[in-house]
Amino acid sequence: MRTYWYVNNKNANEGATLSEQQQQIAETINAARKRLDLATDVDLQQFSSLVDMFDYCVSSYTNNPAVSCLGYTLSYGDLDRLSAQFASYLQQHSGLQPGDRIAIQMPNILQYPVVLFGALRAGMIVVNTNPLYSERELKHQLNDSGAKAVVVLANIAKTAEAVVPDTGVETVIVTEVADLHPPLKRTLINGVLRHVRKEVPAVSFRKSIPLRKALAQGKSGNYQKAQPKAEDLALLQYTGGTTGVSKGAMISHLNLMANVLQSQANFTSYNLGIGKETFIAPLPLYHIYSFMLAFLVMLEGNHSVLIPNPRDLNSVIKEMKRWKWSGMSGINTLFVQLCKHPEFASLDFSALKVTLSGGMALTHGAAHEWKKMTGAEIYEGYGLTETSPVVSVNPGKGNQVGTIGIPLPGTDIRLVDDDGNDVGVGDRGELCVRGPQVMMGYWQRPDETDKTIIDGWLHTGDVAVVQEDGFLKIVDRKKDMILVSGFNVYPNEIEDVLSEHPNIAECAAIGVPDEKSGEVVKIFVAPKEGSIDESELKAFLRDRLTGYKMPRYIEVRDELPKTNVGKVLRRTLRDEELAKRAAK
The missing domain is CATH 3.40.50.12780 (ANL, N-terminal domain)
Known part of the structure; x- marks a missing residue:
C-alpha cells in the first residue's frame, strides 16, 4: 500500500x-x-505517537478532570490507570497481538476513552463503529477491517450478536452504561436501564467478557507500553x-x-x-x-x-x-x-x-x-x-x-x-x-x-x-454525497440496498434540502411490475439502513432518466427536484 x-x-x-x-x-x-x-x-x-501524546497528557494533568458523563467524572489519572488495565487485559488475556484491529461500538460514555487509549497503548488498531449500524453495515465493517475483537454497549449488542458469527471477531467485550461509575450509582443506573426501562436485551456470544471483568484481569498485570512509529496505522475510520x-x-x-x-x-x-x-x-x-x-x-x-x-x-x-x-x-x-x-x-x-x-x-x-x-x-x-x-x-x-x-x-x-x-x-x-x-x-x-x-x-x-x-x-x-445532519450518506449504498428488493427495476437516491438536517434522502424507484407498496419498501429499508440514511421521500416512476449507455442520471433528478421546489 x-x-x-x-x-x-x-x-x-x-x-x-x-x-x-x-x-x-x-x-x-x-x-x-x-x-x-x-x-x-x-x-x-x-x-513520537498518539501513545506518547496520551502519556504526556495524563502525566502533565494527572489531577485535572478529564471526562464526565451522567454526573460522574474521571480525572486524567483515572484515565491513565483504567486504560492501562485495559491494555494489560488485551495483551495478556485476549489473545490479540499488536496490529490487530479492535472495533469500538459505543456512544459517548466514560468507557469510550478508556477502551480507545487502552487499545492504542496495547499496540492495537482502532476501528470506530457507529452504534446505530444495521446488521448489514456492521457485518461489512467488521469483515472488511478484519476486526478480531469488538467492545460493545449492552443496549445495542443485539446487532453484534446477529453478525459476529459471520465475521472474524473472536472476542466480544460487553459494557453497560454506568460500568465506570461508583458502585451505588452503577447499580442504580444499570438496574433501571435493564429492569425498568427494558433497554438492555438478553444476548449470547460464543466468547464474551464483561468490560469490568476485563479491567479486573488487567489490574493484576502490567502492560508493556507499545512503541508505534509515527507512520504506523492507528485508526480505521x-x-x-x-x-x-x-x-x-x-x-x-x-x-x-x-x-x-x-x-x-x-x-x-x-x-x-x-x-x-x-x-x-x-x-x-x-x-x-x-x-x-x-x-x-x-x-x-x-x-x-x-x-x-x-x-x-x-x-x-x-x-x-x-x-x-x-x-x-x-x-x-x-x-x-x-x-x-x-x-x-x-x-x-x-x-x-x-x-x-x-x-x-x-x-x-x-x-x-x-x-x-x-x-x-x-x-x-x-x-x-x-x-x-x-x-x-x-x-x-x-x-x-x-x-x-x-x-x-x-x-x-x-x-x-x-x-x-x-x-x-x-x-x-x-x-x-x-x-x-x-x-x-x-x-x-x-x-x-x-x-x-x-x-x-x-x-x-x-x-x-x-x-x-x-x-x-x-x-x-462535485460528488453525489448527501449530507444528513453532518453524516455522509452515499447514494450508491442506498441504491445497492434498493436493488435487492424483488420488485425494483431501477432506482436512484439524491439529497434534497431540509430545514432541520440540511439535507434528507429522496429515492426514485421504478417497479418491475405492478406498483410499489411504500410501507413495505420502508420496512425493507429500515432493516438494512441506519436511521439517518432512511429516505424521507419516495417517488415512484415508470422509468428513470438515463444516459445513452443506460446510467441513471442523478443530476437530472436533482435538477428536476430543485426546480419543482423553487416553483412552489
Whole structure:
C-alpha cells in the first residue's frame, strides 16, 4: 500500500514546483495568516505517537478532570490507570497481538476513552463503529477491517450478536452504561436501564467478557507500553467514498497527531486557557470530527462533558446546566434545535468562549440566532475523514460566517478545473489538499486510493473559491454525497440496498434540502411490475439502513432518466427536484 504522509510541511514542499496559480493561492493564504497572527507551520516532532501524546497528557494533568458523563467524572489519572488495565487485559488475556484491529461500538460514555487509549497503548488498531449500524453495515465493517475483537454497549449488542458469527471477531467485550461509575450509582443506573426501562436485551456470544471483568484481569498485570512509529496505522475510520461500499480511511499516528497540533495552533486565537476550560461534547466520538477534538481538548489539560444521546435535547440542556462551560462542538442542526428549546435561553453563557461547527454547512440564520442567545460566535471549519479531519477553520480574530476559514498551518491548498488545470484566487475549482493530516490511503483498496490521492494531493470532490482575503468558501459539491445532519450518506449504498428488493427495476437516491438536517434522502424507484407498496419498501429499508440514511421521500416512476449507455442520471433528478421546489 502506498503511504502518503509528511514529516513536516517544509519537507512536504521541498523541491516542489508550484504553478503560478498555486503560488498565488499560497501567498494569499499566508498573507491572511500573517494578518490574523496565525501560525504558518507546526512542529510535528513534539510526540513520537498518539501513545506518547496520551502519556504526556495524563502525566502533565494527572489531577485535572478529564471526562464526565451522567454526573460522574474521571480525572486524567483515572484515565491513565483504567486504560492501562485495559491494555494489560488485551495483551495478556485476549489473545490479540499488536496490529490487530479492535472495533469500538459505543456512544459517548466514560468507557469510550478508556477502551480507545487502552487499545492504542496495547499496540492495537482502532476501528470506530457507529452504534446505530444495521446488521448489514456492521457485518461489512467488521469483515472488511478484519476486526478480531469488538467492545460493545449492552443496549445495542443485539446487532453484534446477529453478525459476529459471520465475521472474524473472536472476542466480544460487553459494557453497560454506568460500568465506570461508583458502585451505588452503577447499580442504580444499570438496574433501571435493564429492569425498568427494558433497554438492555438478553444476548449470547460464543466468547464474551464483561468490560469490568476485563479491567479486573488487567489490574493484576502490567502492560508493556507499545512503541508505534509515527507512520504506523492507528485508526480505521470508515467512510462511504463515492463507490457506495464503505471504505476504511487509514489514519496513522502522525495523521491524527498532526491534525491535533495544527488545530491547537489555531486555538490560540480563541483565548482558551490550559487546564481551565470545560467543553460540552454532544457529537459522537466515533465520528472523526469529535474524535480529533477530544484529543485536542486533552492536549491542553481541559475537561470534556460527554453527551450519550444528543438527540435527547432535555439531557443536553441538563448537562449544560450542570457545568460552567466555555466551549462546545456541534453541527448546524443541533444549534438550531437548542436555540428553539424553551430552557436554552435561561442557561449561563458567561464563560462561553468558542463554539465550533463542522460536518455540515453552517447557515447564517443559525449563527445569528446562536450569537443573539449566547453572546458568542460560531466558528465554522471544514474537513473530511480522509484529512483526519480538519483542513480549515475560522479563526477567533476574523470569523466570517459563510466561509470555512483559513487552512490550518502546514496545509497546502490547490484548486483545479474539470480538466485538472490549476485555477487561481477568486476562481472556482475542485478543492485539493496536501499536508501531514492527509490519510495513508484506503484500507486494502489501492485503486480507490489512487483515484483520490493524485501526486500527493487529496481531491475532495468539493468545489471551492479562495477569496482575495485568503478565506475559503465551499460553493458546490462535485460528488453525489448527501449530507444528513453532518453524516455522509452515499447514494450508491442506498441504491445497492434498493436493488435487492424483488420488485425494483431501477432506482436512484439524491439529497434534497431540509430545514432541520440540511439535507434528507429522496429515492426514485421504478417497479418491475405492478406498483410499489411504500410501507413495505420502508420496512425493507429500515432493516438494512441506519436511521439517518432512511429516505424521507419516495417517488415512484415508470422509468428513470438515463444516459445513452443506460446510467441513471442523478443530476437530472436533482435538477428536476430543485426546480419543482423553487416553483412552489
